[in-house]
Amino acid sequence: QKEVEQNSGPLSVPEGAIASLNCTYSDRGSQSFFWYRQYSGKSPELIMFIYSNGDKEDGRFTAQLNKASQYVSLLIRDSQPSDSATYLCAVNVPGGKLIFGQGTELSVKP
Amino acid sequence: ETGVTQTPRHLVMGMTNKKSLKCEQHLGHNAMYWYKQSAKKPLELMFVYNFKEQTENNSVPSRFSPECPNSSHLFLHLHTLQPEDSALYLCASSRGVSYTEAFFGQGTRLTVV
Numbered sequence: 001q002k003e004v005e006q007n008s009g010p011l012s013v014p015e016g017a018i019a020s021l022n023c024t025y026s027d028r029g030s031q032s033f034f035w036y037r038q039y040s041g042k043s044p045e046l047i048m049f050i051y052s053n054g055d056k057e058d059g060r061f062t063a064q065l066n067k068a069s070q071y072v073s074l075l076i077r078d079s080q081p082s083d084s085a086t087y088l089c090a091v092n093v094p095g096g097k098l099i100f101g102q103g104t105e106l107s108v109k110p
Numbered sequence: 111e112t113g114v115t116q117t118p119r120h121l122v123m124g125m126t127n128k129k130s131l132k133c134e135q136h137l138g139h140n141a142m143y144w145y146k147q148s149a150k151k152p153l154e155l156m157f158v159y160n161f162k163e164q165t166e167n168n169s170v171p172s173r174f175s176p177e178c179p180n181s182s183h184l185f186l187h188l189h190t191l192q193p194e195d196s197a198l199y200l201c202a203s204s205r206g207v208s209y210t211e212a213f214f215g216q217g218t219r220l221t222v223v
Contacts, residue, residue: 004152034211043200043214044153045112088153096207097166098143100153 003027004091006101014109019076021104023089026070032092033065033072037085038103044088048074079108113137116201116215123191124223131186131218133201141207142184144176147198147217159184160207191222 005024013019021035032051036044050056050063050072062075072091076083086103093099114135123129135142144156158166159178173195175187184201198219202212 031208032210036214043112043198043217046211046213049211090212092208092210095166096141096158096160097155098202098204098212099155100145102152 002101003093003099004089004101006087006089006104008102009105010107011104012107012109013079015079015081017079017108019079019083019106019108021074021076021087021089021106023072023074023091023101024070025072025089025091025093027091027093028067028070029094030070030091031094033063034090034092034098035061035063035074036088036090036100038088039085076106079106081108081110084108112213112215114201114203114213114215116199116218118218119216120219120221122221122223123188125191125193127191128187128189130188131199131201131220133184133186133203133215135182135201135203135213135215137203137213139203139205139213140181141204141210141212142178142181143202143204143212144184144186145200145202147200149197153200157186158207165207188220191220193222196220196222 035048038044048063089101157176177185201215204210204212
């Protein structure tokens, strides 16, 4: 079982819609969770982090964490073509390693 | 600009060459990381340094040799690489190894010929 799993996509949504990106992780001891955005040919850019169960909102982005289900998600409201990128879920597992999923490619169509 | 700078941005090297990648962070962080990103594969953690001490070597071949002289600088020394080592090599730093977000440099695109 992979430590961090994401649907590789591509996920295609129309402009203005809500994009929903999902991630599951295997280590129940994990305590911190991150979403990165990576444009083609660029390095990953941190967009959200969440430590506690529930929702965390930052502008058009909402991170959701459910530790009982070992599930973390990212919602992007009012999606824009500039949001088209690969979104990486990362989990800080016990021992201090930051482990990444394979990423979900998001395409926002005008 | 994330405060993490990598040089060079692009590198082409032969299989018999020796080269080094450099990473410098200006964030006052204590932990630094090397990741490898190959096409269509997840980021692979290679090495972790915390307060200059190596805390993780993720079964990386010895042709990759890291060096961390202080908390602000990290090197990756390369020798006798293989074509399959061609990838984007990313450096990152964080305040600590647990619970804190990591910031990435721009990466070095390495091609082994």
